[in-house]
Amino acid sequence: MISESYKHQLIKEAKQIDVTLGQTSNFEKLAQEITDELNDKAVLELIKNLGILTKKQSLPKMEQRQEKFIEILYKYLGASKVDGLFQDLKESSNVSLDELLNQLNELVGLENVKQQVRDLIDYNRIQHLRVKNGLKKSNKTLHMAFLGNPGTAKTTVARIVGRMYKAIGLLSKGQFIEASRTDLIAEYQGQTAIKVKRLINRAKGGVLFIDEAYSITENDHSDSYGRESLTELTKALEDYRNDLVVIVAGYTNLMEQFFESNPGLKSRFNTFISFSNYSLDELVQIFIYTCNQNDYFAEDQAIEKVRDLLQMKLNEKDDHFSNGRLVRNLFDDITLNQSKRLSKLTEHIAKESLMLITKEDVPQDGGLFSIEQ
Structure with missing residues (x-):
């Protein structure tokens, strides 16, 4: 496997750096932690040390060796993994609780969700202060279940909650790891x-x-791998409850079946938050917000046409209605149409024209195929 080749190269280069730097260096140890355990903390510590050395070391060829090592690290873990780790670290360490509360409040709709999150933060801040003052704290876990249809900002809220817990001192790092069935179940027994x-x-x-x-146990009668995964996950929920938040999410009825699939699983989760579908006005607000975030401005007639299209989709919706994702796909269609319209112009295109979305850019009734959920 190509990753095995990069693994050997990574450890080899780490050894060379240790030899060059002497006894105080522990690059090989960190590289071993990365290859054996995929330890994110080791990745960050290792690259942090490389950065310090880049500034301070004057040893011959050290800079080239460092660059080669980082190149192999990117190949071994993948650029998105390393870059994502840095981004999560940056976001979780540099954002205050007040800023995060503002991010939460700026989300369209979700008033019940926002209030539950605010209540959770208040509660856990006080529990954390009790511990710092030598008092007993509640035995409640931090694990949560988010219940609702796709596109209702469950992932966005989960990210904000994680950073909030880091900001008030409940989590040591605050990174955000997304996982699905394929990340939790192996191919072999x-x-x-x-x-x-x-x-x-x-x-x-x-x-x-x-x-x-719920996909972990969707084949419960025949899927022994799924049951094995859930058993291990349930154990971790208890073992690492003081420095780990697990948030499970999905359709309400399927999540109820998920909690029934393993004795004791539901008791590991103290907080259940329901995410409602967006109303028509909220979907339109999401569209306007998306325009603003991407330096677009939609004229009134365009917004009214968007409202009509969204109303039509609301009338047709079923249990798989995709809410905010529907709006995002519609926005992508509209900006594509705007680009095609502007590309036909022969004269200079002004900045205002690049920003403006007109009613002509909004698809007709028959042009909704690309925003089907």
């Missing part, structure tokens, strides 16, 4: 528990968000 343990190890100190969690 006996490997699933190992896979879950590695995922938990990556998530410790932060949030593990499992969307469509």
Whole structure:
């Protein structure tokens, strides 16, 4: 496997750096933690050390060796993994609780969700202060279940909650790890528990968000791997409850079946938050907000046409109605149409024209195929 090749190269280069720097260096140890356990903390510590060395070291060829090591690290873990780790660290360490509360309040709709999150933060802040003052705290876990249809901002809220818990001192790192069935279940017998343990190890100190969690046990009568995964996950919920938040999410009725699939699973979750579908006015607000966030401005006639299209989709909706994702797909269609319209112009295109969305850019009734959920 190509990853095995990069693994050997990574450890080899780490050894060379240790040899060059002497006894105080521990690059090989950190590299071993990365390859054996996919330890995110080790990745950050290792690259942090490389950054310090880049500034301070004057040893011959050290800079080239560092660059080669980082290049192999990116190949071994993947650029998105390393970059995402840095982004999560940056966001979780530099944002205050007040800023995060503002981010929560700016979300369209979700008033019940926002209030439950605010109540949770108030409660856990006081519990944390009790511990700091030598008092007993509640035995409630931090784990949560988000129940509702797709596109109702469950992932967005989960990210904000994780950063809030980091901001008030409940989580040591605050990173956000998304997972699905494929991240929790292996292809071969006996490997699933190992896979879950590695995922938990990556998530410790932060949030593990499992969307469509019911898929773990969707083949309950024949899927022994799914049951093995759930057993290991249930154990981790208790073992690491003081520095890990697991948030499971999915359709309400399917999540109820999920909690019934393993004795004791539901008791590990103290907070259940229901995410309602958006109303028509809220969907329109999401569209306007998306325009603003991307430097677009929609004229009134365009907004009214968007409202009509969204009303039509609301009239047709079923249990799989995709809410905010529907709006995002519609926005993508509209900006594509705007680009095609502007590309036909021969004269100079002004900045205002690049920003403006007109009613001509909004698809007709028959043009909704790309925003089907």
